[in-house]
Amino acid sequence: MxxxxxxxxxxxxxxxxxxxxxxxxxxxxxxxxxxxxxxIIGKREETILANGEAVSLSEIKNIIEEKQAKVNRYIVYGTHLNLEGEIEILSEVENAQIVLRKEGGEENVIDTTYETSNNLLSFSTLDKINEGIDLENLDICDYFLLLKISYLNGQEKYYSLENNSQYQEKIEYYTITKNNLNNKINIEFVNKNNISAFVLNVNKISKLPxxxxxxxxxxxxxxxxxxxxxxxxxxxxxxxxxxxxxxxxxxxxxxxxxxxxxxxxxxxxxxxxxxxxxxxxxxxxxxxxxxxxxxxxxxxxxxxxxxxxxxxxxxxxxxxxxxxxxxxxxxxxxxxxxxxxxxxxxxxxxxxxxxxxxxxxxxxxxxxxx
Ligand SMILES: [Zn+2]
Missing domain, CATH: 3.40.630 (Aminopeptidase)
Incomplete structure (x- = not known):
């Protein structure tokens, strides 16, 4: 030896x-x-959110508008999720943010860069790479992604997100190994009772696949x-x-x-x-x-x-x-x-x-x- x-x-x-x-x-x-x-595309087989059963949409149903925001592109780059999309608006906007909402109402808020023209608001969380939604530091729970618009007239409205992109598959993200542990995050649109919701489902796992x-x-x-x-x-x-x-x-x-x-x-x-x-x-x-x-x-x-x-x-x-x-x-x-x-x-x-x-x-x- x-x-x-x-x-x-x-x-x-x-x-x-x-x-x-x-x-x-x-x-x-x-x-x-x-x-x-x-x-962009996940291909692993486990389906924790099968049929959206694990997700209760009833809670967000009470706060969201009927109208939905369209997500034209979503992408995981490095350790961050970013999305771009658009929505029709009726009055002048003061701010547009993406909200990660937990069951119970707790929110993480992510600023977007946005612009409006002809009553259409375009938003993007992607300004720089490794800005946007940090996937490495999420709690073990389900998050709903919503667009929150604050209007100049004082109103605040939440819109659920529908998938208007060419990607239809679930993305599976694994956090960087720390102390031999990883989180697995399913990133997907679920549809239930005519509501489409963009959901992050975060689970702890003991080993990377x-x-x-x-x-x-x-x-x-x-x-x-x-x-x-x-x-x-x-x-x-x-x-x-x-x-x-x-x-x-x-x-x-x-x-x-x-x-x-x-x-x-x-x-x-x-x-x-x-x-x-x-x-x-x-x-x-x-x-x-x-x-x-x-x-x-x-x-x-x-x-x-x-x-x-x-x-x-x-x-x-x-x-x-x-x-x-x-x-x-x-x-x-x-x-x-x-x-x-x-x-x-x-x-x-x-x-x-x-x-x-x-x-x-x-x-x-x-x-x-x-
Ligand atoms: Zn070389």
């Missing part, structure tokens, strides 16, 4: 040394890409695609080593981690099929993970470039996580922020948008209902 430990320690030391050597030789620019996975994960780590490139290369050093091999180590560290913290590749993929592994059935984008989306980290390294042979950290994040979000990551890498790895100016959002934080629709069009084989 002792011997093995010693041996591991020595291996670690050797590994460390070889990375330092590589750093000197390649002047690496380290790139971490973080994104929040986005999933086998195919659900907290975090996805994507070691860049792989197979026949080496990524950056310099002499005998290949980006795909180094980021795989880093990813395996990161996976272990996150697992020690109790998180469930999925790797998009683990080094056993053959030479035929084709990075360009990222949206294919087994592609890395599809894998990340279907894993239910809240955070995706893609590790990359750039090489630069020039003596004039110092290298440094570039953390690429999704557009239109709060970049605190990206900034923290960038700062931590700079300090713990004793390196610098990248000096590259294009796509720079903050020191060490970069934002590049990718036209997903355009990309998807080029992959005819497998297309999700985005």
């Amino acid at each position: 002792k011997r093995t430990k010693k041996k591991n320690k020595r291996n670690m030391k050797n590994k460390k040394k070889s990375y330092q050597k590589r750093n000197r030789m390649l002047l690496f620019i380290c790139i971490v890409v973080i994104a929040f996975t986005c999933f 086998e195919d659900m994960y907290d975090v996805v780590i994507d070691p860049g490139h792989g197979g026949s695609d080496s990524g950056a290369i310099s002499g005998i050093y290949r980006e795909d091999e180094i980021v795989l080593d880093c990813s395996l180590e990161l996976k272990k560290k996150l697992e020690d913290l109790g998180l469930k981690v999925l790797l998009t590749r683990d080094g056993t993929e053959g030479k035929q592994y084709d990075m360009y099929n990222i949206y294919d059935k087994d592609g890395r984008v599809t894998m990340a989306n279907e894993s239910g993970a809240k955070i995706l980290v893609s590790l990359h390294l750039n090489s630069n042979e020039s003596d004039f470039v110092d290298g440094g950290v570039e953390v690429y994040a999704s557009p239109n979000m709060d970049y605190k996580l990206a900034m923290d990551l960038s700062d931590n890498i700079v300090h713990t790895a004793n390196t610098t922020y990248s000096k590259m100016e294009s796509f720079k959002e903050e020191l060490g934080v970069y934002v590049r948008t990718i036209d997903v629709e355009k990309n998807l069009e080029s992959f005819k084989g497998y297309k999700r209902n985005l």
Whole structure:
């Protein structure tokens, strides 16, 4: 036992040394890409809200108007649920909010951005990614989602929500593992006695389903695609080593981690099929993970470039996580922020948008209902 430990320690030391050597030789620019996975369609089979039996609509029936608000789009992105919709209005509006109402009347209120024109009010909870309805901190109960409009004439009215979007399936969301526990949230429209209601049903579960994960780590490139290369050093091999180590560290913290590749993929592994059935984008989306980290390294042979950290994040979000990551890498790895100016959002934080629709069009084989 002792011997093995010693041996591991020595291996670690050797590994460390070889990375330092590589750093000197390649002047690496380290790139971490973080994104929040986005999933619209759930496909798990448990049905806690079967036929809406578990939900009593009688209570909200007493407070809602006959008219309903239409939800044109709803989406879970990262840890938040967001919706966009519209409703006809009769008088001037002072405020429009989404209310999460518990049985008993307790309310969580979420502000929307809204605009009115020709007696139509359009609302959206989606202003920035990771704003909106926080799914990580809900109580274990059922919530009804209602639109609450405060009119300038002093009236306050509640409207139930009907599904006017192209998504008809239930979304199943699993919260990030904390102390070996997760909440499972069923997000769905239920119909009963001519009332349509948008309901969040929150339950505690003791384990994530086998195919659900907290975090996805994507070691860049792989197979026949080496990524950056310099002499005998290949980006795909180094980021795989880093990813395996990161996976272990996150697992020690109790998180469930999925790797998009683990080094056993053959030479035929084709990075360009990222949206294919087994592609890395599809894998990340279907894993239910809240955070995706893609590790990359750039090489630069020039003596004039110092290298440094570039953390690429999704557009239109709060970049605190990206900034923290960038700062931590700079300090713990004793390196610098990248000096590259294009796509720079903050020191060490970069934002590049990718036209997903355009990309998807080029992959005819497998297309999700985005
Ligand atoms: Zn790369």
